[in-house]
Amino acid sequence: MNEPRLDADGEMLCLNGVTKTFNLHNQGERTIPVVTGVNLKLNAGECMALMGSSGSGKSTLIRMIYGNYGCAAGEILIREEDGSWTDLAQADPREVIRLRRHRLGYVSQFLRVIPRVATIDVVSEPMRLAGASDSESRNRAAELLTRLNLPEALWDLSPTTFSGGEQQRVNIARGFVHPYPALLLDEPTASLDKVNRQVVLDLILEARDRGAAILGIFHDHEAREAVCNRFLDVEEFKAAA
Amino acid sequence: MRDETITGETVPVPESGYNFAYLDEGAKRMIRRAILKAVAVPGYQVPFASREMPMPYGWGTGGIQVTASILKPEDTLKVIDQGSDDTTNAVSIRRFFAKTAGVATTEKTEEANIIQTRHRIPEKPLSEDQIIVLQVPIPEPLRWLEPREVETRRMHALSDYGVMHVKLYEDISRHGRITTNYDYPVMVNGRHIMAPSPTPKFDNPKMGNMPALQLFGAGREKRIYAIPPHTEVKSLDFEDHPFSIQAWDEPCALCGAEEVFMDEVILDDQGGSMFVCSDSDFCQRRRDAGHKGPAVEGDDT
Amino acid sequence: MSELLRVENLTKSYGRQRGCTDVSFELWPGEVLAIVGESGSGKTTLLNCCAGRLAPTGGSVVYETRHKGLIDIHGMSEPERRFLMRTDWAFVHQNPRDGLRMNVSAGANVGERLMAVGARNYGNIRNAALDWLSRTEVDPDRIDDLPTTFSGGMQQRLQIARNLVSGPRLVFMDEPTGGLDVSVQARLLDMLRDLVDRLGLSAVVVTHDLAVARMLSTRLMVMQQGRVVETGLTDRVLDDPQHAYTQLLVSSVLQP
Numbered sequence: 088m089n090e091p092r093l094d095a096d097g098e099m100l101c102l103n104g105v106t107k108t109f110n111l112h113n114q115g116e117r118t119i120p121v122v123t124g125v126n127l128k129l130n131a132g133e134c135m136a137l138m139g140s141s142g143s144g145k146s147t148l149i150r151m152i153y154g155n156y157g158c159a160a161g162e163i164l165i166r167e168e169d170g171s172w173t174d175l176a177q178a179d180p181r182e183v184i185r186l187r188r189h190r191l192g193y194v195s196q197f198l199r200v201i202p203r204v205a206t207i208d209v210v211s212e213p214m215r216l217a218g219a220s221d222s223e224s225r226n227r228a229a230e231l232l233t234r235l236n237l238p239e240a241l242w243d244l245s246p247t248t249f250s251g252g253e254q255q256r257v258n259i260a261r262g263f264v265h266p267y268p269a270l271l272l273d274e275p276t277a278s279l280d281k282v283n284r285q286v287v288l289d290l291i292l293e294a295r296d297r298g299a300a301i302l303g304i305f306h307d308h309e310a311r312e313a314v315c316n317r318f319l320d321v322e323e324f325k326a327a328a
Numbered sequence: 329m330r331d332e333t334i335t336g337e338t339v340p341v342p343e344s345g346y347n348f349a350y351l352d353e354g355a356k357r358m359i360r361r362a363i364l365k366a367v368a369v370p371g372y373q374v375p376f377a378s379r380e381m382p383m384p385y386g387w388g389t390g391g392i393q394v395t396a397s398i399l400k401p402e403d404t405l406k407v408i409d410q411g412s413d414d415t416t417n418a419v420s421i422r423r424f425f426a427k428t429a430g431v432a433t434t435e436k437t438e439e440a441n442i443i444q445t446r447h448r449i450p451e452k453p454l455s456e457d458q459i460i461v462l463q464v465p466i467p468e469p470l471r472w473l474e475p476r477e478v479e480t481r482r483m484h485a486l487s488d489y490g491v492m493h494v495k496l497y498e499d500i501s502r503h504g505r506i507t508t509n510y511d512y513p514v515m516v517n518g519r520h521i522m523a524p525s526p527t528p529k530f531d532n533p534k535m536g537n538m539p540a541l542q543l544f545g546a547g548r549e550k551r552i553y554a555i556p557p558h559t560e561v562k563s564l565d566f567e568d569h570p571f572s573i574q575a576w577d578e579p580c581a582l583c584g585a586e587e588v589f590m591d592e593v594i595l596d597d598q599g600g601s602m603f604v605c606s607d608s609d610f611c612q613r614r615r616d617a618g619h620k621g622p623a624v625e626g627d628d629t
Numbered sequence: 630m631s632e633l634l635r636v637e638n639l640t641k642s643y644g645r646q647r648g649c650t651d652v653s654f655e656l657w658p659g660e661v662l663a664i665v666g667e668s669g670s671g672k673t674t675l676l677n678c679c680a681g682r683l684a685p686t687g688g689s690v691v692y693e694t695r696h697k698g699l700i701d702i703h704g705m706s707e708p709e710r711r712f713l714m715r716t717d718w719a720f721v722h723q724n725p726r727d728g729l730r731m732n733v734s735a736g737a738n739v740g741e742r743l744m745a746v747g748a749r750n751y752g753n754i755r756n757a758a759l760d761w762l763s764r765t766e767v768d769p770d771r772i773d774d775l776p777t778t779f780s781g782g783m784q785q786r787l788q789i790a791r792n793l794v795s796g797p798r799l800v801f802m803d804e805p806t807g808g809l810d811v812s813v814q815a816r817l818l819d820m821l822r823d824l825v826d827r828l829g830l831s832a833v834v835v836t837h838d839l840a841v842a843r844m845l846s847t848r849l850m851v852m853q854q855g856r857v858v859e860t861g862l863t864d865r866v867l868d869d870p871q872h873a874y875t876q877l878l879v880s881s882v883l884q885p
């Protein structure tokens with residue numbers, strides 16, 4: 088497999104003055120500020136933990152970087168393969184989709200899938216969309232599902248009926264199937280048993296070692312200490328309500 | 329009932345009180361214009377202001393109006409119904425024109441210069457100085473799939489004919505072959521799909537490159553269309569299910585003819601039957617010439 | 630990559646009544662655009678104008694044809710437009726009865742597009758029909774049955790087979806799961822998504838169901854009173870809606 092290899096000190100992600108407010112038009116035109124002026128730089132091979140209490144804007148920040156939430160002000164720069172930078176805060180939908188396919192992975196807390204699609208296809212899809220062949224993608228998916236101890240008997244079933252832990256492992260396999268240069272993790276070890284938690288931590292470390300820039304939210308203190316080499320307290324940017 | 333087979337010497341006098349060939353000259357002129365347009369655009373259905381005729385729709389009022397409009401006093405008319413000169417319909421129409429136009433009538437195909445017909449084309453090939461007029465009940469070949477007239481007209485205008493093969497496809501998928509035996513759709517001059525009226529598909533090949541002018545009249549539906557002489561007429565089909573005509577295992581029981589269109593005639597209540605030529609004139613002339621079919625072999629009549 | 634369909638300032642008014650006003654968007658190959666909005670918001674009018682089924686009052690709909698490049702479809706001759714509509718384009722109606730011939734067999738329904746563009750080999754047409762029936766999960770044994778004997782979900786899948794047999798590049802869908810049971814909807818959506826994905830189709834999907842939009846589309850356009858009030862990446866519009874109407878729409882969805 089050709090994994091993109093970056094310089095250890097190459098910058099991958101750069102946030103300048105990122106600000107988010109929610110404007111609720113139907114609830115008395117309320118404006119809810121979330122974060123103001125977030126600055127951060129993340130290099131290839133780094134894993135940064137976002138810290139802060141619940142509601143401090145960690146998940147919001149992750150979603151903004153993924154393009155899932157809009158950005159009220161500031162820049163969210165991601166490094167392209169050719170070394171140039173693209174501002175995700177300004178990118179049009181097509182650019183966001185391209186970056187999501189090739190550059191930026193995301194493991195959310197919840198699995199969102201279409202009913203009836205087999206687990207193996209759910210997991211292999213991102214790799215297929217990034218350009219790999221069907222068989223290559225399925226092999227890689229199978230490899231990850233095996234590592235994550237998901238019984239092979241379940242692979243042809245839709246994950247919609249799986250338990251919370253099983254769904255989370257499917258979600259993680261899906262997030263790691265393609266070697267993204269930048270990876271966003273929202274509580275990847277939540278609802279996992281000890282054995283599988285270790286598998287996920289290994290996956291994160293392997294991604295880090297191959298040079299991925301990782302930004303994550305880890306409530307689990309041990310997990311955070313095990314994989315992260317940088318820490319950022321989001322409370323610093325908490326907007327005054 | 330031989331009063332209508334009148335020859336040159338005994339031309340009947342038309343009934344007084346009617347215009348020549350019943351229709352008034354204005355109506356004839358209108359119909360002739362429609363005919364000219366139909367000839368100019370082979371296979372295209374030209375609307376016309378169909379007149380009330382002294383007989384019900386379905387009895388050939390479209391064909392009669394066409395015949396009335398092209399008839400001249402010196403013409404000789406033959407009228408057939410299902411190939412036969414002596415069925416009620418044929419006799420009535422022949423008498424109608426004998427009375428209202430005073431034209432000569434005949435049963436002999438080659439003697440007539442105008443032949444009005446329902447459901448058959450004579451077996452004897454027609455010539456350049458003849459016109460055949462076909463009576464049509466439903467002129468629109470697309471009607472069975474598309475009930476809207478506006479839409480069928482647009483389909484013709486755009487040569488949008490995919491649905492015609494849908495019909496043939498359905499035949500093959502249901503019965504293993506194309507079972508449409510009458511009114512089998514044809515492509516005229518490579519442009520318009522046309523209903524050949526309920527003639528058997530046996531007659532379709534005769535329509536192609538025919539030296540005679542073919543006119544089609546639909547009285548109730550108020551349409552006239554035409555195939556000019558020597559025009560290409562192709563029956564629709566599939567490469568792997570090519571068009572073919574009906575064939576019979578036995579010759580005509582009366583005249584022994586083969587490769588003609590035949591009618592089955594029931595002989596008794598035990599299911600006995602025989603096949604005879606549908607074209608009564610053709611059969612009679614063969615018998616007159618001494619041909620004998622299996623049913624009359626050895627008979628000395 | 631460049632646009633397959635470009636809609637510019639499209640307006641359709643019915644007398645003084647406005648169907649849709651000043652709508653512009655571009656669709657690229659492989660993209661699925663969903664148009665959402667309540668009934669009467671003009672989304673079906675917009676779809677019909679884009680699909681060449683309705684003449685707009687103003688603006689243009691330009692399509693990248695295979696051989697002649699970009700052409701305004703409303704400036705084409707009628708035969709050209711019809712040819713395009715039955716070869717390169719597909720239109721899936723909400724009610725399968727509007728998109729099927731109910732009085733001919735399933736096989737003939739699928740084969741019609743092929744015959745319309747000149748296919749004249751019965752065996753090949755039938756094989757193509759069998760292939761598409763199985764790809765749309767209709768039992769191939771039902772090939773000679775009339776659509777009237779099919780369930781609603783099967784009729785809808787048959788309509789899709791009938792449309793896709795000609796290998797179109799652009800599919801217009803008007804509430805494709807509209808009249809179906811929820812269980813049948815999921816199956817159809819999954820099938821549609823898979824087909825769109827595997828065939829690299831572009832699609833414009835009109836729906837009032839935000840879940841359908843999320844599942845099928847990458848981009849979303851929100852319409853209100855004939856105008857586009859918000860547009861963007863589907864998940865961003867649904868998760869971080871900016872316009873008051875979109876916020877209302879998103880917050881009105883019942884969560885099971």
